[in-house]
Amino acid sequence: MMLPKFRKIDIQSYKPGKSKISRIHNAIKLSANESALGTSKRVFRILNKKIKINKYPDNNSKNLRKQISKKYSCEFEKIICGAGSDEIIQIICQLFLNSKDEVIVPRYSFLMYRIYSKIIGAKIKFSDEENFKVSIKEILKNVTSRTKIVFIANPNNPTGTYLKKEELILLRKKLNQKILLVIDDxxxxxxxxxxxxxxxxxxxxxxxxxxxxxxxxxxGLASLRIGWGYGPKRIVKEMYKIKAPFNVSSTAQLAAIESLKDERFVNKSFKHNLFWGKKIRNLLNSYKIHTNEINTNFFLLNFKNCKYSANFIKKKLENKGIILRSMNTYNIQNCLRLTVGNKSENIKLINTLKLIFK
Known part of the structure; x- marks a missing residue:
């Protein structure tokens, strides 16, 4: 029987970080940049109420968009919600790209920018970074008449560095006005x-x-897959035309609305991240493991000057039930990515590192 002809796509699919270790129960997962403090209690209170799971969700997430508009003082019509910001990236690529177009992404950046672009057939051009920081100069060097989109995350994942306000302004000013700039916040x-x-x-x-x-x-709503995009009204209107129907579940919409209302939880999470980030970073630096400043809830660990390799530390930590993210999929050599965890997770990490380096 003949197999119907299909298109072969020359991409490496997204590979999430390890989340389990065989023979070790309740491993500590510090590999996915998830919320250290979990989720707002307001979310659980709303989810305990009856949700009619036999009914389709609001197709256009109207109540959530109203809450976003209110919180950020932005226009309702310019907001589009998706099953994670990944879906918004996918819609942008579908709307803007053809097979002859070019997309610029920093060499070390969120993998879905390049994956969705390549699925369409666009050519990916990588801009080099300077000390793991996105370089405006290198982005502009890669611009051609075929450049359609520039993707950047600020702060950047997986490097944890950021572009200053004036650098973002300069980038938009220097880019051709016809090139779309996508900034991941x-x-x-x-x-x-x-x-x-x-x-x-x-x-x-x-x-x-x-x-x-x-x-x-x-x-802390990672498992519900919910994100949003904000852009020019005419562009967002076209994005809605190709958005999948009922793409955001009722549960995700309700949870996101309640999350936005709980500023106390966000402030507590920020302070927790800063407090433990300082402790962890100081310890890492004492072992000559270079890291980014505390701009995110994770660190990129560079073992260039450390007496041990990234792979050695990764295995040692996994033997103790602690999972960090390998940077092999990003082609960053001798580095790991570490998420700041909750109090007990951070204490175990710190104590384990002290034993390894004793």
């Missing part, structure tokens, strides 16, 4: 630096910038 809630500004605040009124936001990080 996924880790925005974890950074409070004087020279930082979120993409949403900076480009709220722009006609050629789309902003991505997620509920998977500080809000």
């Amino acid at each position: 996924a880790y925005n809630e974890y950074i409070k630096k004087k020279d930082y500004i979120s993409g949403l605040k900076l480009f709220k009124k722009s006609n050629n910038v789309i902003i991505l936001r997620t509920f998977s990080k500080i809000y």
Whole structure:
């Protein structure tokens, strides 16, 4: 029997970090940049109420978009919600790209930018980074007449570095106005630096910038798959035409609404991340493991000057039931990514590292 002809796609599929260790129950997962403090209690209270799971959800997430609009003082019509910000990336690629187009992404950046672009058939051009920081100069060097989209996350995953306000302004100014700039604000809630500004605040009124936001990080809704995008009204209107129907579940919409109302939880999560981030970073630096500053809820650990390799430490930690993220899929050599955990997880990590380096 003949197999119907299908298109072969030359991409490496997304490989999530390890989440389990054989023979070890209740392993500590510090590999996925998930919320250290879990989820707001407001979410559990709303989810305990009756949800009619036999009914389709609101197709356009109207109540959630109203809450987003209220919280961030932005326009309702410019908001689109998705099954994670991943879906918004996918819709952007479907709407803007053809097989002859080019997309620029930093060499070390969230893998879904390149994956969804390549599925369409676009050519990916990687801009080099300087000391693991996105370089405006290198992005601009890669621009051609075929460049259609530039994707950046700020702060960046997996490097944990960020672009300053003036650097973002310069990038948008230097790019051709016809090139779409997509700024991923996924880790925005974890950074409070004087020279930082979120993409949403900076480009709220722009006609050629789309902003991505997620509920998977500080809000702790990773398993519900919920995110949103914000962009020019005419572009968002077209995005709705190709959005899948009922793409965000009723549970996810309700949980996201309640999460946005709980500023106390977000502030507590920020303070927790800063407190434990400082402790962990100081310890790592004492072992000559170089890291980014505390701009996110994770660290990129560089073992270049350490007496042990990244692979050695990864195996030692896994033997004790602690999982870090390998950077092999990002082609970053001799590095690991570490998520800041809850109090007990961080204490176990610190004590285990002290034993390894004793």
